[in-house]
Amino acid sequence: METVVNALMLRAVDYNENDKILTLLSAERGKISAGIRGVKKAAARLKFAAQPFCFAEYVLAVRGGKYTVINASENESFYDLRTDVNKFYAASAVSEAAMALTYEGDECRGIFYAAVKALSEMCGANESEALISFLLSALQQSGYGVRADGCLICGAPLEDEERLKFDMDTGAFTCCGCGTGSGASGTTYNVIRKLSGKSYRQQLISVDGEKRALRLLREYFSYKLNFAFRSLSEYIRII
Numbered sequence: 001m002e003t004v005v006n007a008l009m010l011r012a013v014d015y016n017e018n019d020k021i022l023t024l025l026s027a028e029r030g031k032i033s034a035g036i037r038g039v040k041k042a043a044a045r046l047k048f049a050a051q052p053f054c055f056a057e058y059v060l061a062v063r064g065g066k067y068t069v070i071n072a073s074e075n076e077s078f079y080d081l082r083t084d085v086n087k088f089y090a091a092s093a094v095s096e097a098a099m100a101l102t103y104e105g106d107e108c109r110g111i112f113y114a115a116v117k118a119l120s121e122m123c124g125a126n127e128s129e130a131l132i133s134f135l136l137s138a139l140q141q142s143g144y145g146v147r148a149d150g151c152l153i154c155g156a157p158l159e160d161e162e163r164l165k166f167d168m169d170t171g172a173f174t175c176c177g178c179g180t181g182s183g184a185s186g187t188t189y190n191v192i193r194k195l196s197g198k199s200y201r202q203q204l205i206s207v208d209g210e211k212r213a214l215r216l217l218r219e220y221f222s223y224k225l226n227f228a229f230r231s232l233s234e235y236i237r238i239i
Helices: 085-101 109-124 127-141 186-194 207-225 230-238
Strands: 002-015 019-026 030-036 055-063 066-076 163-167 172-175 182-185
Touching: 002 030, 002 066, 002 085, 002 109, 019 109, 030 055, 066 109, 085 109, 085 127, 085 207, 085 230, 109 127, 127 186, 127 207, 163 186, 182 186, 182 207, 186 207, 207 230
Parallel strands: 030 066
Antiparallel strands: 002 019, 002 055, 019 030, 055 066, 163 172, 163 182
C-alpha cells in the first residue's frame, strides 16, 4: 500500500551504510518516521528529500505499520537556511520545537503551517522575529501559551514597566509588586507582545530584547517539556 503526504523534514538519522531514517511532519498525521534508502550516495535520486528543512510531497510505501519513502516531489528546499549559520540554527530551533510539541498520528495543522511559514520568512527577513513568532504560536496551540496581557494578578498594564516577573507555572507576566517568578525585562515583554500581534511600545523593541525573549522562551520550553533546547541555545550564543 502507498500513501502520499505533504511534509516537512524535521530530522534525519543515519541508518546502515547508505540509508537514513527521516522524521517528517505532516498536517494530517503529525510526525511520521520513514526510512529512505540509498540517499547517502552522491548521485542518489532522492538525496534532496533527506536535506534539512525540505518541504515536499512524499510518497510512502506502508508495510507492517512501517513507512519507506519511495518517491518525493520538492515543494520548497529553503536552501538559504542552509547557507547562513544564523538562519540555520534558527530554522533548526523551529524543527526541534516542532519535534517536541507534536506526536505521531495526531493532526497538527496549526503547528505544521506555522513552521512552514516561519521557515519561509527566515529566508528573506529577520530570522529572530520569525522564530519568536513561531515559538509563541506553537506553544499556544499546544496548551502552553505565554500570557502577555498585563499583570496576571492585579491586571495593571505592563508595556511601560522596566522590571517584571514571569511565572513559569502559568506562563504569565506580572508586575514586580505582585509576582514571585523569574525576573523579566520590559523589552522582553514588549517583543513578545509585538510578535503575538498585540499593541506594544516601539521604543522598547530592540535586538537585545529579541535575544532576551528567546532566552525566556528557551527556559519556558525546558521547564514545561523537560528537554534541552540545544539548537535554540546555539542560536542565542551566536547572535
